[in-house]
Amino acid sequence: xxxxxxxxxxxxxxxxxxxxxxxxxxxxxxxxxxxxxxxxxxxxxxxxxxxxxxxxxxxxxxxxxxxxxxxxxxxxxxxxxxxxxxxxxxxxxxxxxxxxxxxxxxxxxxxxxxxxxxxxxxxxxxxxxxxxxxxxxxxxxxxxxxxxxxxxxxxxxxxxxxxxxxxxxxxxxxxxxxxxxxxxxxxxxxxxxxxxxxxxxxxxxxxxxxxxxxxxxxxxxxxxxxxxxxxxxxxxxxxxxxxxxxxxxxxxxxxxxxxxxxxxxxxxxxxxxxxxxxxxxxxxxxxxxxxxxxxxxxxxxxxxxxxxxxxxxxxxxxxxxxxxxxxxxxxxxxxxxxxxxxxxxxxxxxxxxxxxxxxxxxxxxxxxxxxxxxxxxxxxxxxxxxxxxxxxxxxxxxxxxxxxxxxxxxxxxxxxxxxxxxxxxxxxxxxxxxxxxxxxxxxxxxxxxxxxxxxxxxxxxxxxxxxxxxxxxxxxxxxxxxxxxxxxxxxxxxxxxxxxxxxxxxxxxxxxxxxxxxxxxxxxxxxxxxxxxxxxxxxxxxxxxxxxxxxxxxxxxxxxxxxxxxxxxxxxxxxxxxxxxxxxxxxxxxxxxxxxxxxxxxxxxxxxxxxxxxxxxxxxxxxxxxxxxxxxxxxxxxxxxxxxxxxxxxxxxxxxxxxxxxxxxxxxxxxxxxxxxxxxxxxxxxxxxxxxxxxxxxxxxxxxxxxxxxxxxxxxxxxxxxxxxxxxxxxxxxxxxxxxxxxxxxxxxxxxxxxxxxxxxxxxxxxxxxxxxxxxxxxxxxxxxxxxxxxxxxxxxxxxxxxxxxxxxxxxxxxxxxxxxxxxxxxxxxxxxxxxxxxxxxxxxxxxxxxxxxxxxxxxxxxxxxxxxxxxxxxxxxxxxxxxxxxxxxxxxxxxxxxxxxxxxxxxxxxxxxxxxxxxxxxxxxxxxxxxxxxxxxxxxxxxxxxxxxxxxxxxxxxxxxxxxxxx
Numbered sequence: 001x002x003x004x005x006x007x008x009x010x011x012x013x014x015x016x017x018x019x020x021x022x023x024x025x026x027x028x029x030x031x032x033x034x035x036x037x038x039x040x041x042x043x044x045x046x047x048x049x050x051x052x053x054x055x056x057x058x059x060x061x062x063x064x065x066x067x068x069x070x071x072x073x074x075x076x077x078x079x080x081x082x083x084x085x086x087x088x089x090x091x092x093x094x095x096x097x098x099x100x101x102x103x104x105x106x107x108x109x110x111x112x113x114x115x116x117x118x119x120x121x122x123x124x125x126x127x128x129x130x131x132x133x134x135x136x137x138x139x140x141x142x143x144x145x146x147x148x149x150x151x152x153x154x155x156x157x158x159x160x161x162x163x164x165x166x167x168x169x170x171x172x173x174x175x176x177x178x179x180x181x182x183x184x185x186x187x188x189x190x191x192x193x194x195x196x197x198x199x200x201x202x203x204x205x206x207x208x209x210x211x212x213x214x215x216x217x218x219x220x221x222x223x224x225x226x227x228x229x230x231x232x233x234x235x236x237x238x239x240x241x242x243x244x245x246x247x248x249x250x251x252x253x254x255x256x257x258x259x260x261x262x263x264x265x266x267x268x269x270x271x272x273x274x275x276x277x278x279x280x281x282x283x284x285x286x287x288x289x290x291x292x293x294x295x296x297x298x299x300x301x302x303x304x305x306x307x308x309x310x311x312x313x314x315x316x317x318x319x320x321x322x323x324x325x326x327x328x329x330x331x332x333x334x335x336x337x338x339x340x341x342x343x344x345x346x347x348x349x350x351x352x353x354x355x356x357x358x359x360x361x362x363x364x365x366x367x368x369x370x371x372x373x374x375x376x377x378x379x380x381x382x383x384x385x386x387x388x389x390x391x392x393x394x395x396x397x398x399x400x401x402x403x404x405x406x407x408x409x410x411x412x413x414x415x416x417x418x419x420x421x422x423x424x425x426x427x428x429x430x431x432x433x434x435x436x437x438x439x440x441x442x443x444x445x446x447x448x449x450x451x452x453x454x455x456x457x458x459x460x461x462x463x464x465x466x467x468x469x470x471x472x473x474x475x476x477x478x479x480x481x482x483x484x485x486x487x488x489x490x491x492x493x494x495x496x497x498x499x500x501x502x503x504x505x506x507x508x509x510x511x512x513x514x515x516x517x518x519x520x521x522x523x524x525x526x527x528x529x530x531x532x533x534x535x536x537x538x539x540x541x542x543x544x545x546x547x548x549x550x551x552x553x554x555x556x557x558x559x560x561x562x563x564x565x566x567x568x569x570x571x572x573x574x575x576x577x578x579x580x581x582x583x584x585x586x587x588x589x590x591x592x593x594x595x596x597x598x599x600x601x602x603x604x605x606x607x608x609x610x611x612x613x614x615x616x617x618x619x620x621x622x623x624x625x626x627x628x629x630x631x632x633x634x635x636x637x638x639x640x641x642x643x644x645x646x647x648x649x650x651x652x653x654x655x656x657x658x659x660x661x662x663x664x665x666x667x668x669x670x671x672x673x674x675x676x677x678x679x680x681x682x683x684x685x686x687x688x689x690x691x692x693x694x695x696x697x698x699x700x701x702x703x704x705x706x707x708x709x710x711x712x713x714x715x716x717x718x719x720x721x722x723x724x725x726x727x728x729x730x731x732x733x734x735x736x737x738x739x740x741x742x743x744x745x746x747x748x749x750x751x752x753x754x755x756x757x758x759x760x761x762x763x764x765x766x767x768x769x770x771x772x773x774x775x776x777x778x779x780x781x782x783x784x785x786x787x788x789x790x791x792x793x794x795x796x797x798x799x800x801x802x803x804x805x806x807x808x809x810x811x812x813x814x815x816x817x818x819x820x821x822x823x824x825x826x827x828x829x830x831x832x833x834x835x836x837x838x839x840x841x842x843x844x845x846x847x848x849x850x851x852x853x854x855x856x857x858x859x860x861x862x863x864x865x866x867x868x869x870x871x872x873x874x875x876x877x878x879x880x881x882x883x884x885x886x887x888x889x890x891x892x893x894x895x896x897x898x899x900x901x902x903x904x905x906x907x908x909x910x911x912x913x914x915x916x917x918x919x920x921x922x923x924x925x926x927x928x929x930x931x932x933x934x935x936x937x938x939x940x941x942x943x944x945x946x947x948x949x950x951x952x953x954x955x956x957x958x959x960x961x962x963x964x965x966x967x968x
Contacts, residue, residue: 047076047085054092058099067096087116087125094132101322103360106136127156127165131172138176139324141363143400146176167196167205171212178216179364181403181440186216207236207245211252218256221443221480227256247276247285251292258296259444261483261516267296287316287325291332298336307336327353327365334372343376350376367396367405371412378416386416407436407445411452418456426456447476447485454492463500467493487516491539498546507550510543514562537563541610544628553640554590557630560608562587564718565748571902572754576761588750594636596753602712602967603705604632604749607697609645609656609719623649624656627696631704632749641700656696657720663689664723664913668956690955694729697721698737705741712938712967714744714752722747722893723885725912726962727945728955736955742942744963747893751901755965759906764829764872767806771799771834773816773852776859778838789850794917795834798879798924805928806830817854818861822869831873834924837880837911840895847895849880866899874966875937876900877909879924884910884962897964906966907937919957923948938967 054069070092077085094109110132117125134149150173157165174189190213197206214229230249237246254269270293277285294309314329330353337346350369357365374389390413397406414429430453437445454469470493477485494510497503517536540563547556566587573585588596597604608628627643649655654662666689698705705713715726726745727738737743746752775789799810811820816835825831833849838860840846845864853859878884883896897910926944934940941963948958 041080043076043080044082044085047073047080047082047089050076051085051089051092058092058096063096063099067093067100070096083116084120084122087113087120087122090116091125091129091132094129094136098132098136101320101324103136103140107133110136123156123160124162124165127153127160127162127169130156131165131169134169134176135172138172138179140361141365141400141402143176143180143402147173150176163196163200164202164205167193167200167202170196171205171209174209174212174216178212178219179404180401181219181407181436181442182401183216183220183440183442187213190216203236203240204242204245207233207240207242210236211245211249214249215252218252220441221446221476221482222441223256223260223480227253230256243276243280244282244285247273247280247282247289250276251285251289255292258299259484260481261487261519263296263299267293270296283316283320284322284325287313287322287329290316291328294332294336298339303336303339306339307333310336323356323360324362324365327357327360327362327369330356331365331369331372334369334376338372338376338379343380347373347376363396363400364402364405367393367400367402367409370396371405371409374412374416378419383416383420387413390416403436403440404442407433407442410436411445411449414449414452414456418452418459423456423460427453430456443476443480444482444485447473447480447482447489450476451485451489451492454496458492458496458499461499463496466496467500470496483516483519487513490516491542494539494546495542498542498549503546503550506546507543510539510546513539514543514559518566540564541608544608545610548628548640548642553630554638556628557593557606557632557638557640558587558590560606560628560630561593561749564716565751568747568898568902569750569754572751572758575902575904576754576757585750588753590638592753593632593749594638596749597632597634598636599756600712600714600752600967601634602714602744603634604630604714604716604752605701605705606630606632606716606749607718607721609721627656629697629701631701633704633706637704639701639704643696643700645696659689659692659696660720660723663693664725666690667725667728667954667959690725690728690730691732693724694731694737697724697726698729698731702731709740709942710742710939712744713741714746716746716749723912725955725959727942728959736949736959738942738945738949738959742936742938742967744938744965744967746964747898752965755901755906758901758904759874759966759968761904762829762872762874762906764827764874766824766828767803767808767830767832768821768824768828769799769803769806769808769810769832769834770816770821770851771810771812772796773811773835773850773859774814775836776850776853778850778860789836792835792917794921795879798834798921799832801921801925802832802834802928805932806832814852816852818851818857818859819854821851821861825869825871825873828871828873829875831871831876831905832879832924833877834879834921837878837883837896839882839885844893844895845899847883847885849878849883849896863896863899866896866903869903871900871903871905873905875907875909876905877924877927878911879915879920881911881914884912884964901965908964909937909941909961910964911960912962913956913960915960916952916957919948919952920960922951923958923961936967938963 050069050073054066054073057063057066057069070089074086074089074093077089090109091113094106094113097103097106097109110129114126114129114133117129130149131153134146134153137149138146150169154166154169154173157163157169170189171193174186174193177183177186177189190209193209194206194213197203197209210229210233214226214233217226217229230253234246234249234253237243237249250269251273254266254273256266257269258266270289274286274289274293277283277289290309290313294306294313297303297309298306310329310332314326314333317325317329330349334346334350334353337343337349350373354366354369354373357369370389370393374386374393377383377386377389390409394406394409394413397403397409410429410433414426414433417423417429418426430449434446434449434453437443437449450469451473454466454473457469458466470489474486474489474493477483477489490509490513494506494513497506497509517539540559543559544556547553547559570584593604606629609624610626610628611623612625624645627645629641629643631639631641645656648659717724726743727736729737746755772792772795775791777786777788779786796812799812803810836850838848838850840848840863845867846862848860848862851859851861878896885893885895897908900908923944926947927940930940930943931937941961945958952958
């Protein structure tokens with residue numbers, strides 16, 4: 001996303017499945033007593049029997065069977081010219097088609113039923129037919145006609161003093177006004193329903209009215225009153241065993257907790273709602289729960305699970321042939337792939353949904369999808385098309401008087417013009433959204449549009465006005481307990497105070513924002529923690545800038561450390577404590593950081609990449625500006641330095657990420673894996689790139705690095721720096737860094753503290769050496785047929801040379817099955833796997849080591865599988881391609897190395913590219929020979945690199961491997 005710096009509110013549209021978004025007073029199903037009449041005619045008796053059968057089938061959810069029963073009854077009534085029976089059958093068929101989502105057919109049958117009811121002056125039947133027509137038009141998004149029919153139903157019910165019919169009509173009118181965003185009118189009608197339900201002692205209607213009143217107040221951001229009504233509805237639903245209302249209320253409570261930032265509690269409620277829907281076999285409720293859960297996981301960055309849940313929702317929608325639920329599921333999938341950056345697939349899903357919505361027709365569905373299509377167009381650099389989509393969405397929203405969607409469309413139009421730099425129009429559209437939010441008393445939306453206005457003014461460097469609007473957003477967020485918005489507003493305030501020179505207040509605001517953000521991560525699983533942290537990481541960066549501006553360099557280091565690898569730290573700590581739920585480890589203080597350097601007897605070098613907004617080609621763009629570097633010596637001395645990154649894109653027309661990639665390509669490296677990275681044969685020559693990286697990363701701190709080559713330096717990279725071949729960096733004289741220093745890496749300083757604890761728990765006894773398995777088949781690229789991976793004779797030679805040094809027999813070829821290796825892994829003290837590595841740099845956990853397939857498996861040992869193991873080794877060496885790579889996140893690299901350390905291994909040696917066969921065999925043999933003489937793994941690796949360098953001078957052949965974690 002472009003707007004990852006300031007918390008602008010992009011208004012996505014996700015339609016809830018109407019039958020479960022709030023409780024409807026559904027059409028009245030004719031009971032058997034209404035259908036049966038006193039007659040001896042056999043044909044009529046058969047029709048009555050079929051009608052009764054259909055009612056039983058309808059009430060148990062057997063819609064297709066009920067459809068057949070009612071159709072047969074209708075034929076008989078028409079043949080014997082029984083108009084009343086015909087009308088009743090037509091009404092019941094209308095109900096069936098309503099439940100099946102075929103609303104146009106439902107309308108046709110209810111219209112025929114209405115004609116017959118009026119023919120007999122059947123006022124009760126006329127009212128019911130009118131109410132059913134109102135509901136059908138409501139779900140089609142034709143709110144005007146829906147209100148018209150429900151008002152007619154209400155008039156008749158009052159004329160004939162049919163209190164239940166009056167209650168149903170009032171309830172449905174309340175639901176319609178709720179959908180339109182006219183919350184005051186919705187509350188007015190729903191309060192009347194509540195009075196009648198209590199008068200009639202109709203607990204079912206009372207529970208639904210309480211639920212809908214709760215939602216009406218929630219939508220106005222009156223969470224106290226809203227939650228009170230929902231809790232009362234839940235108590236009543238459980239008392240009368242109304243599982244459908246119970247499931248709906250629990251689902252809504254889950255969404256409320258999510259919006260307040262309590263993801264753990266929210267997910268728990270949504271999963272309970274899903275379980276209820278599955279137990280009562282209510283497919284629409286099940287689909288809605290899957291959609292909502294998918295939305296939460298999308299929000300927290302657990303994209304795999306989000307897409308999976310959206311797909312399950314779509315499957316259900318197609319099984320029950322409900323086009324409205326299908327539209328919602330397609331819209332959700334579109335949003336999911338939009339978030340992943342797969343705009344082509346997102347567009348495909350949204351266009352499919354748009355076509356269905358148009359065919360139903362569903363005007364709310366069309367408006368929502370057009371809104372999201374506009375977001376895609378904006379993201380791919382087509383702002384004019386984006387504005388056109390949002391305008392179309394706005395026209396439909398106004399046509400159906402849907403204030404919610406109208407507000408979203410206006411807000412997104414404002415953001416589109418903001419991106420174009422047309423601040424006048426951006427402000428105008430946000431002001432229109434603000435007016436709607438205030439009109440319907442939607443405090444949450446009011447706050448968000450105030451936040452957007454603040455960002456627009458700040459973009460014009462009017463920080464005073466920007467701060468004023470953000471403070472208004474903050475006040476509203478705190479009033480309605482919207483902690484997600486509270487954190488975002490505090491982040492923006494911190495940014496604006498920083499830019500206006502008020503560093504003290506900026507620091508306070510950003511620390512408060514970080515405190516809230518960290519509370520959001522509680523209770524989430526590791527994957528979700530990693531992803532949500534990526535969304536939150538910018539606040540940590542801005543706070544570092546604020547602290548450096550005040551010359552608080554030690555405090556800035558504490559924040560830099562607090563802002564990385566937190567999920568990893570919590571994971572390792574939890575496993576060290578046997579997952580017993582002990583308090584999560586706090587981020588280290590400066591004194592604790594110094595102590596870690598002392599215990600490691602190493603110089604720690606921590607990098608932090610800082611970015612900001614710049615005008616590039618007349619447009620505001622987020623660019624890297626500086627590199628912060630801290631050097632912590634084992635003596636406790638801390639030095640802070642900076643490197644200027646702006647010349648990279650101002651003069652060299654590149655950036656740090658691109659420099660790292662071209663430096664790797666220039667030495668002839670290639671990525672081989674699940675998601676291939678193409679090799680650029682025209683890349684610049686190695687020397688210039690490696691020197692340029694040295695100039696940025698090493699030169700600013702060269703004078704404070706240790707002078708003895710045997711003294712260890714542990715680099716803590718960030719972002720693309722995880723891919724830097726530190727040993728191969730060259731100074732101005734052409735000398736490689738490995739010639740001057742003994743090098744290790746770590747995802748964070750605190751991880752080193754934990755790998756030291758892991759080292760003390762090592763209990764493995766044996767060595768496991770694998771070389772050149774009988775390779776499995778694997779597709780070279782997605783969509784291509786699997787091919788057997790090529791054999792690695794050098795890896796076999798390597799394993800045979802290393803095994804005697806470790807006093808073991810290697811597993812070669814057919815012996816190296818996945819099942820055999822899995823049995824031996826937990827027993828081993830040293831593990832060496834010389835084979836192919838397969839890279840997944842999208843999700844990370846699909847990165848894999850190739851082993852021999854053993855019948856029931858595919859031969860691939862994935863990072864995801866390793867993650868769940870309990871290993872007792874002190875060292876794992878993955879002598880394979882790209883084993884140090886994966887998905888780069890704010891938490892480090894998600895891949896094989898992270899999984900191994902999580903599984904208990906304190907020292908892991910992995911590669912940063914596709915390693916050549918013969919030089920790697922030589923380097924590994926040298927490594928183990930050196931390890932026999934000196935137990936320091938980092939020094940053993942350094943000596944192996946220096947020796948291999950003499951025979952194979954290209955860094956591609958000797959610089960790929962990095963040691964992560966403990967040296968000894």
